[in-house]
Amino acid sequence: MDSSMINFKVIKKSKLSRARLGILQTPHGVVQTPALVPVATQAVVKTLTSDQVVATGSQLLIANTYHLAIRPGASTVKKQGGLHKFMHWPKPLMTDSGGFQVFSLGFGRELGTNKVITNQVKTRIKSGQQPKNLVISDDGVEFRSHVDGRKLFLGPRQSIRLQEQLGADIIYAFDECPPPQASRTYTQEAVGRTHRWAKVCLQTKRSNQALYGIVQGGRFRDLRILSARFMAGLDFNGYGVGGEFGQHKINMSRMLNWVTDELPPAKPRHLLGIGHLSDIPLLIKAGIDTFDCIVPTHYARHGTAFTSQGQLDMYKQIHKNIRQPLDTKCSCPVCSQYSRSYIYHLLKSHELTGLSLLTFHNLYFFNATVAGWRKLIKQGKL
Amino acid sequence: MDSSMINFKVIKKSKLSRARLGILQTPHGVVQTPALVPVATQAVVKTLTSDQVVATGSQLLIANTYHLAIRPGASTVKKQGGLHKFMHWPKPLMTDSGGFQVFSLGFGRELGTNKVITNQVKTRIKSGQQPKNLVISDDGVEFRSHVDGRKLFLGPRQSIRLQEQLGADIIYAFDECPPPQASRTYTQEAVGRTHRWAKVCLQTKRSNQALYGIVQGGRFRDLRILSARFMAGLDFNGYGVGGEFGQHKINMSRMLNWVTDELPPAKPRHLLGIGHLSDIPLLIKAGIDTFDCIVPTHYARHGTAFTSQGQLDMYKQIHKNIRQPLDTKCSCPVCSQYSRSYIYHLLKSHELTGLSLLTFHNLYFFNATVAGWRKLIKQGKL
Numbered sequence: 129m130d131s132s133m134i135n136f137k138v139i140k141k142s143k144l145s146r147a148r149l150g151i152l153q154t155p156h157g158v159v160q161t162p163a164l165v166p167v168a169t170q171a172v173v174k175t176l177t178s179d180q181v182v183a184t185g186s187q188l189l190i191a192n193t194y195h196l197a198i199r200p201g202a203s204t205v206k207k208q209g210g211l212h213k214f215m216h217w218p219k220p221l222m223t224d225s226g227g228f229q230v231f232s233l234g235f236g237r238e239l240g241t242n243k244v245i246t247n248q249v250k251t252r253i254k255s256g257q258q259p260k261n262l263v264i265s266d267d268g269v270e271f272r273s274h275v276d277g278r279k280l281f282l283g284p285r286q287s288i289r290l291q292e293q294l295g296a297d298i299i300y301a302f303d304e305c306p307p308p309q310a311s312r313t314y315t316q317e318a319v320g321r322t323h324r325w326a327k328v329c330l331q332t333k334r335s336n337q338a339l340y341g342i343v344q345g346g347r348f349r350d351l352r353i354l355s356a357r358f359m360a361g362l363d364f365n366g367y368g369v370g371g372e373f374g375q376h377k378i379n380m381s382r383m384l385n386w387v388t389d390e391l392p393p394a395k396p397r398h399l400l401g402i403g404h405l406s407d408i409p410l411l412i413k414a415g416i417d418t419f420d421c422i423v424p425t426h427y428a429r430h431g432t433a434f435t436s437q438g439q440l441d442m443y444k445q446i447h448k449n450i451r452q453p454l455d456t457k458c459s460c461p462v463c464s465q466y467s468r469s470y471i472y473h474l475l476k477s478h479e480l481t482g483l484s485l486l487t488f489h490n491l492y493f494f495n496a497t498v499a500g501w502r503k504l505i506k507q508g509k510l
Numbered sequence: 511m512d513s514s515m516i517n518f519k520v521i522k523k524s525k526l527s528r529a530r531l532g533i534l535q536t537p538h539g540v541v542q543t544p545a546l547v548p549v550a551t552q553a554v555v556k557t558l559t560s561d562q563v564v565a566t567g568s569q570l571l572i573a574n575t576y577h578l579a580i581r582p583g584a585s586t587v588k589k590q591g592g593l594h595k596f597m598h599w600p601k602p603l604m605t606d607s608g609g610f611q612v613f614s615l616g617f618g619r620e621l622g623t624n625k626v627i628t629n630q631v632k633t634r635i636k637s638g639q640q641p642k643n644l645v646i647s648d649d650g651v652e653f654r655s656h657v658d659g660r661k662l663f664l665g666p667r668q669s670i671r672l673q674e675q676l677g678a679d680i681i682y683a684f685d686e687c688p689p690p691q692a693s694r695t696y697t698q699e700a701v702g703r704t705h706r707w708a709k710v711c712l713q714t715k716r717s718n719q720a721l722y723g724i725v726q727g728g729r730f731r732d733l734r735i736l737s738a739r740f741m742a743g744l745d746f747n748g749y750g751v752g753g754e755f756g757q758h759k760i761n762m763s764r765m766l767n768w769v770t771d772e773l774p775p776a777k778p779r780h781l782l783g784i785g786h787l788s789d790i791p792l793l794i795k796a797g798i799d800t801f802d803c804i805v806p807t808h809y810a811r812h813g814t815a816f817t818s819q820g821q822l823d824m825y826k827q828i829h830k831n832i833r834q835p836l837d838t839k840c841s842c843p844v845c846s847q848y849s850r851s852y853i854y855h856l857l858k859s860h861e862l863t864g865l866s867l868l869t870f871h872n873l874y875f876f877n878a879t880v881a882g883w884r885k886l887i888k889q890g891k892l
Contacts, residue, residue, distance in 0.1 A: 170855070170856075170859045170861055171852070171855065172856060172859075172861050172863045173863075174861060174862065174863070175862045175863060175866075176863060177863060177866065177867065178847070179843070179847075199855070199858065199859055200830065200851070200854075200855045200858075204830065204831060204851065204855075207831055207833075207851075208831075208833055208849055208851050208852065209833070214849070214851070214852050214855075215852065216847040216848055216852075448582065448586065449586060449589055449590075451589075451590055451591070461561070465560070465561075465598040466598055467590055467596070469582070469586065469589075469590050469596070470553075470590070470596050470597065470598075472582075473552070473553065473581070473582045473586075473596075474552075474554060476581065476582075477552045477554075477581055479552055479554050479556060480556065480557045480862050480865065480866070481554045481555075481556070481557060481558060481559060483862065484557075484559060484862075484866070485559065
């Protein structure tokens with residue numbers, strides 16, 4: 129594993145919490161940690177150009193192996209010179225394993241798009257049954273494409289091959305991510321598969337991309353610790369922490385501490401798919417170095433701006449005549465150039481530029497917020 | 511009219527055609543003519559930020575008085591410090607009179623969105639009847655808002671007041687733009703109203719914005735000449751040429767020459783709403799200085815890229831694996847950063863960024879093309 133082309137250094141460890149300040153070096157430059165990782169699901173941060181994403185202060189993106197494997201296909205991306213070149217992203221890049229999407233599509237369809245869980249489905253999940261749309265075996269998962277319905281198979285070998293074709297700096301071992309309602313029995317089985325698959329991923333990888341193993345275990349303390357110890361014992365370049373925290377978010381700090389206490393302190397830790405503004409200090413204090421989340425970009429596309437004064441619903445008429453920017457304390461170009469009145473007008477007029485401006489501001493605001501937390505660690509105040 | 515804050519100089523007059531090279535000075539900077547005027551209907555060039563529009567080489571935009579009067583309202587824009595400030599556009603800006611939209615909405619609804627004209631409607635237009643959705647009088651037009659259906663009235667006084675509130679550098683007199691199928695009788699009446707309204711506009715204007723009169727007259731030589739002579743006799747700062755050329759586009763050069771031969775050579779001439787790539791050399795050779803057109807932006811949003819090798823339909827699968835940019839001869843950032851393969855992927859994946867990239871490239875390409883025509887005039891080759 130010495131061929132890995134990332135290098136991680138903890139510069140400062142907080143005395144008040146598990147928080148740490150770090151430098152993650154990659155073939156495409158350096159990431160100052162803790163860092164937000166904006167989501168580029170389909171090889172693009174929705175509504176922005178890559179130049180704009182750079183200008184938001186984003187340091188590292190995560191793209192989606194499942195989506196890119198289905199469209200345009202990992203081989204297409206490879207023929208285009210890899211993901212960095214394809215999407216014109218000059219900075220560090222990760223791809224997820226595809227596991228989360230495959231499993232959430234499986235359960236997600238049964239749970240229904242409106243998230244109302246029928247008793248029937250509840251019973252099946254609790255009893256440890258597998259979702260109807262998937263066939264899970266020790267080799268991986270058979271599922272259907274959400275685009276054209278064709279049968280596909282994804283397992284640890286396939287995931288690594290796909291991620292090698294995509295060519296990000298950091299890739300992830302294939303894992304099973306059960307839904308938050310999953311029973312202990314089901315979660316234990318999923319952890320078992322995830323551990324076996326982790327070894328297969330390490331054996332499969334030929335590239336010198338950095339490979340992160342993913343800790344699972346749901347809400348069960350012993351399973352989380354078991355999984356973290358198991359992964360720590362394997363020669364990964366870093367670690368992801370997966371699984372939804374669901375209704376138990378209030379306990380997120382405690383659950384993260386179970387994991388980070390077991391992981392090797394010299395290696396980077398990434399929290400997958402978590403990052404509401406209120407979560408960020410908690411996960412940083414639990415010793416997480418990087419975390420990806422759709423919140424800043426997804427909320428932007430629904431008209432929400434994050435500001436130092438709280439969230440703004442920019443579709444509300446109250447903004448119609450407000451000359452002030454989204455956030456008077458923000459130094460982003462959107463806030464120095466445009467009023468709330470203008471952004472409200474764009475949204476009401478169905479102008480896509482409104483969504484781009486909100487996405488830009490939200491990413492800038494989140495990145496600046498995380499930079500603020502880094503500063504506090506440096507000053508020994510977190 | 512000496513209070514007008516524009517100044518136009520013809521630098522060079524072609525010996526081979528009516529083409530001329532000019533400099534149009536405005537309170538917000540200089541426009542090198544001939545120039546394309548991109549359309550910012552709702553105070554935004556669709557899908558782009560104002561910084562991006564500047565980077566396409568655009569010199570002058572036209573915004574839409576009708577749309578802005580309805581949403582967000584001209585008084586809202588005024589409260590925000592005027593249109594330049596509202597949309598953060600630092601360069602020269604014009605607003606149209608609103609006439610075209612009011613009249614085209616009236617006839618447009620009857621003609622049907624699919625442009626199939628029923629014989630009934632044809633008969634009514636040819637017989638000189640007015641559209642059902644409008645009540646046209648000597649004072650202006652009563653119509654209904656396309657947003658909420660409320661009754662509105664727009665005439666020369668209202669148009670000037672609205673355009674003064676919007677505060678562009680160049681504004682237009684209120685005119686009636688009949689459809690291309692209109693009879694001679696109808697067109698003659700419309701020209702009469704347009705002429706009376708032109709005088710009212712000149713009397714109404716209090717600001718020091720530049721005011722352009724609009725020449726109408728449809729496809730009728732004598733009416734065009736009559737209208738051009740009438741407008742030339744009034745103290746406008748420049749002239750618009752309005753009316754659709756419809757099926758008679760092949761005769762566009764001839765029809766434009768009727769008009770430009772009558773207009774004062776020292777004043778700028780703007781052609782309203784025309785600018786397919788193939789039209790551009792024709793209208794420049796007819797002595798037009800500026801022209802607005804939705805072609806580069808509208809086509810982009812439907813997946814069409816304009817290139818030195820012709821048009822590309824970027825939704826076509828042929829582009830899936832093409833590493834080349836949209837146009838190997840184009841020096842825009844889209845062409846230096848992204849492949850056709852990537853843009854195809856974005857479009858197929860419904861990513862809005864794909865539309866922004868195509869809009870950027872098309873505007874850049876059109877502006878570069880027009881710059882090429884300017885160079886030819888300079889070299890005495892057009």
